[in-house]
Amino acid sequence: MSHPPHDQKPFSAMDRRSFLRAGLGGTLFLGTVSVTAGLSGCATAPAGRLNAAETQVDDGYQFQFLTHDDIELFRALLPAIVGPALTEEPEPRRQAIAGTIERIDQGMVRFGPANQKELRKLFDLLNFGLTRVTVARVWSSWPNVTTSEADAFLERWRTSGIGLFNNGYIALTKISNVAFYGHPEHWHLSGYPGPPEWAMNALPQFNNA
Amino acid sequence: MSLTDRIAKGLEAGWKVTDASTLTDNQTHEADVVIIGTGAGGGTTAEILARAGLSVILVEEGRLYYQKDFKMDELTAYASLYQEGMSRVTKDGAIAILQGRCVGGSTTVNWTSSFRTPEPTLNYWADNFGLENLRPEAMKPWFDGREERHTVSPWLTDPNLNNDILRQGCDQLGYSWKVIPRNVKGCWNLGYCGVGCPTNAKQGALTTTIPGALDHDARLFHGLRADKLVMKQDRIDHLVASAMSADTVTPSGVKVHLKARHFVVAASAIGSPGLLLRSDIPDPHNRIGKRSFIHPVNATVARMPEKVDPFYGAPQSIYSDEFNFREGVDGPAGYKLEVPPLHPAMSSGVVPGHGAEQRDNLKQLPWMQSVIALVRDGFHPDSPGGTVSLRDDGSPVLDYPVTDYLWDGLRRAFHTMAEIQFAAGAEQVRLMHLDSPWLNSWSEARAAIDELPMELHRVRLFTAHQMGGCGMGEDPRQSVVNGFGEHHHVSNLSIHDASIFPTSIGANPQLSVYTLAARNSVRLAGKLKG
Structure with missing residues (x-):
């Protein structure tokens, strides 16, 4: 964090009131946007297997939860969430982002129906043009959002006085961070050497390929 | 896989373990006792009742994972061993809930800390909830016994x-x-307790009481979700359960009916109130799911x-x-x-x-x-705890106001x-x-x-200890079960997990759960044998 703690003054009473109003509106939006998105023809079916033209790296992964729109959303957000930890080389960078989105999908499958429903509301709110502009204040569609615009969006939700947006920030960054930094290929970024070699050599579960 | 592993050996030797995802037909089974949940409470109960010669069926929603699956890998472990793939949160999303969902429950993934219930807590329960029999001196032999069983030192x-x-x-x-x-027994000091002990050193339910029960002819269904306890007049007649598919989250459509003389619910402080609420268990004073505590x-x-x-x-x-x-x-x-x-x-x-x-x-x-x-939490009027209720789909959710x-x-x-x-x-x-x-x-x-x-949200909050929601007490107007975990209104129903704590306890709860479950199971075995 760049700013010292004394910049974090409590919100004024005026701010608080307008936040409360917006917060209520936000709750309603989250509750109804899935229906709206469904009616207006947003893709809400899992993307399944993307073709090579879509992913640029067709490794045959079958998406079970994320839709095409969700994948575009994460393609726009991940450069802001984990981008600075990635190589600048385009091809490995693209692959690392594609792999992270696949692990996000894998993780979400195991979240179960109740939390998937919550995530669906969040993603629909972010993907549906009207709410993307009015609630998330992101003017371009996700494929056209620059990394600095994605970062500005994340900062707005992180610093917002509305708990719902803080919650959205945590949901988006937590799953992305875990899927990225938790992946063995990225362990070096946190200086984690992995499980001790001697233990793996001694344990039966690592020795019966 | 080497057969030095207790579970691998037992399966080889013919333990009655059924992976419910393999079931293709609806079926009914019967036993003296059906136990819902295989964590600290369910495992202890199963071993004690099975050793007493009672027939026991154990029901676990999560799956059976053991040494062969414990590869010190976070992402795999979080997806398979934890509730909601480690994404469980309180109703408003503000508190992350770490909780096991596998055979052994949270004891399979906890960090092995094993504390006795603090004495001030037991005395507070006696003074405020009529639980005189739980004073420290009365509980001492039970703690001694469980520390020995789980090699606590x-x-x-x-x-x-x-x-x-x-x-x-x-x-x-x-x-x-x-x-x-x-x-722990022969711990390698590796640091991977939270993703399933790779060396079988951890003496949780998975390596102690569950094998003990299965050795004594208990039957285990895993990947089987308890949906509803069905009453016949004033007693529970059977449990209706849904087999989960191999993906662990989707019901396969196969239903299993389990009949028993007695039912022990040990499905956690979120799962147990959830099951009782789904089952419309008599609750004249509206106590089920109330006073839920989490050690924020x-x-x-x-x-x-x-x-x-x-x-x-x-x-x-x-x-x-x-x-x-x-x-x-x-x-x-x-x-x-x-x-x-x-x-x-x-x-x-x-x-x-x-x-x-x-x-x-x-x-x-x-x-x-x-x-x-x-x-x-839970020791002060300004800390009344949270509430477990049901979502539209019947799954339980904890609302916890800070x-x-x-x-x-x-x-x-x-x-x-x-x-x-x-x-x-x-x-x-x-x-x-x-x-x-x-x-x-x-x-x-x-x-x-x-x-x-x-x-909320700005402060990052977590809980690894879920307690309460089916609180014990002598007064049925203020509690769900008595000091022995026996339901106040349904005579063939007991609750043997952390959901019966009337407050939080001020320490990691596994040993408290083992101990109360052991004490209450010995009494239950006596009653059922008698």
């Missing part, structure tokens, strides 16, 4: 540096600390001058109770201080942030140390944790709070902690 190996820093800070400041008793946890991380390697070594070995009961059992909120292990996935999910800032946070992982505070009383405790805990870390030589400390910068000194931290808003 203080950790004699040197603590890892992550834990030692808590000790050093306490020493500097004159705060008391102690060595944590752990339930907040955390700080420090950057130390030397390498800590917080991912290696027994994850929890030092604790401090300096602030747990200092203000009296029912004064301002007390808190227990412990240390969490820090692996990359967990750390990247717990430390909030993104972009270059997050990259720089995580780059420091080998030098990072963390302290957590577990706030003792009261000003708890925020006060959390703020004081932030102070203590940062003070301890700086006293132990931290270069910088950061609160797990959306607005916290890295703080450079104790005085800077003190000022920041006084300023920062104590608000």
Whole structure:
């Protein structure tokens, strides 16, 4: 964090009131946007297997939860969430982002129906043009959002006085961070050497390929 | 797979274990007792009843994972061993809930800390809930017995540096600390308790009571979700359960009916009230799901001058109770201080942030140390706990309001944790709070902690200890079960898990659950045999 703690003054009473109003509106939006998105023809079916033209790296992964729109959303957000930890080389960078989105999908499958429903509301709110502009204040569609615009969006939700947006920030960054930094290929970024070699050599579960 | 593994051996020898995802037809089974849940409470109950010669069926929603599956890998473990793939949160999303969902329940993934229920807590229960029989002196033999069963003893190996820093800070400041008793046998001191013990050293339900029950002819269904207890007049007649598909989250459509003389619910402080609510169990005073407690946890991380390697070594070995009961059992909120292990996935999910800032946070992982505070909730009128209710789909959800009383405790805990870390030589400390910068000194931290808003979402909150929701007590108007876990209104229903705690306890709960379940199961076995 760049700013010292004394910049974090409590919100004024005026701010608080307008936040409360917006917060209520936000709750309603989250509750109804899935229906709206469904009616207006947003893709809400899992993307399944993307073709090579879509992913640029067709490794045959079958998406079970994320839709095409969700994948575009994460393609726009991940450069802001984990981008600075990635190589600048385009091809490995693209692959690392594609792999992270696949692990996000894998993780979400195991979240179960109740939390998937919550995530669906969040993603629909972010993907549906009207709410993307009015609630998330992101003017371009996700494929056209620059990394600095994605970062500005994340900062707005992180610093917002509305708990719902803080919650959205945590949901988006937590799953992305875990899927990225938790992946063995990225362990070096946190200086984690992995499980001790001697233990793996001694344990039966690592020795019966 | 080597057959030195207790589970592999047992399966080979013909234990009655059914993976419900393989079932293709609806079916009915019958036993003396059906036990729902295979964690600390269910496992203990199953072993004691089976050894007494009763026929037992165990029902577990999660799957059976054991040594062959425990490969010290976070992402796999979080997806398979934890509730909702580690995404479980309270109703408003503000508190992350760490809870096991597998055979052995949370004992398969906990960090092995094994504390007796603190004496002030037992006395508070006796004084306030009529639980005279649970006074410390009456409970002592039961704790002794369970410590033996689970090989509990203080950790004699040197603590890892992550834990030692808590000790050093306490020493500097004159705060008391102690060595944590752990339930391990031949522990390799690796640090992977939270992702399933890779060496079978952990003496949780999975390696002790579950095999003990299966050796005595108990039958285990895993991947089977308990949907509803069905009453016939004033007794439970059978349990309706749904087989889950191999994906672990979708019901396959196959239904299993389990009939028994007696039913023991041990499905956790979220699962048990959920099952009772789905079943419309008589609840004339509207107590089911009320007074749910979680030991709300907040955390700080420090950057130390030397390498800590917080991912290696027994994850929890030092604790401090300096602030747990200092203000009296029912004064301002007390808190227990412990240390969490820090692996990359967990750390990247717990430390909030993104972009270059997050990259720089995580780059420091080998030098990072963390302290957590577990706030003792439920001992004060301003800490009435949360409520478990049902979502539209019948799944349980915990609504947990954080009261000003708890925020006060959390703020004081932030102070203590940062003070301890700086006293132990931290270069910088950061609160797990959306607005916290890295703080450079104790005085800077003190000022920041006084300023920062104590608000939901901004303060990162966690719970690994779910308690209450089916509280015990002598007065049926204020409790769900009596002091033996026997339901006040349904004679063939007992509850044997942490959901019966009338408050939180002020310590990691596994040994309390083992102990109460053992005591109550011995009594139940006597009644059913009699």
